[in-house]
Amino acid sequence: MSENPLQVLVQTFEKVSYSIQHHLSSFIDLHLRPASSGKAPIFSISSSSHKSHSLKDDSFVQPIDVLLKAKSATPVTKEELGKATWTFLHTLAAQYPDNPTRQQKKDVKELMGILSRMYPCKECADHFKEVLRANPVQAGSQAEFSQWLCHVHNVVNRSLGKPIFPCERVDARWGKLECEKNACEVVGSTSFDEK
Structure with a gap:
């Protein structure tokens, strides 16, 4: 049976989301924090049959954490x-x-x-x-x-x-x-x- 097209779309979205979050966190010198910290990933959409095939791990940056850990608690310039x-x-x-x-x-x-x-x-x-x-x-x-x-x-x-x-x-x-x-x-x- 072929893979559900919506599932493929969700997986692709998660991969792009991870990539963007990873590169933006690297840009501002933050480290990725595992999702196991109790918070769900910002863009994660999962189901019982969902498997992430190409991500090395399930780490995501939480937006609030980026704001709180930034150099100062001011908006970006x-x-x-x-x-x-x-x-x-x-x-x-x-x-x-x-x-x-x-x-x-x-x-x-x-x-x-x-x-x-x-x-x-x-x-x-x-x-x-x-x-x-x-x-x-x-x-x-x-x-x-x-x-x-x-x-x-x-x-x-x-x-x-x-x-x-x-x-x-x-x-x-x-x-x-x-x-x-x-x-x-x-x-x-x-x-x-x-x-």
Whole structure:
């Protein structure tokens, strides 16, 4: 009997959730705390038949713990948020497929649009909208998307008076994540979309 599609979706969501939480916790120098501490994982959805196949362990960072253990009990700064966002986006670009489906291309473009509308810093979001208008998303392959993102990051850096990153080194800086059994690859349904 084939695996329940909803179960596969939930497992994929948990893997992505773990990856994001792991990298954000590393970014702010916190350690992952096992879920056995009495609190449920933030995004864990489980059933009696659910098995996590590719996670090394079931450790998750709890959002309240991140807030309580941060350097100070103040909200993040625009700079901290920006750095975390760029880290996420470049890591996503590094995992992006070499030959993405139509849906994956659409999703990446939609994600950039959503960021330009919902980013917590309105000034930053408005600036990103302008940057996207002048530099439409290029997501035909992993290399194209990574280079486009590096270029866009440099556009933002120039406007902030920050150093420019050499885009030929983007893969060395934000390369593929080390994951078991390709668990970090961007996964998308290919059943309804064409390449």
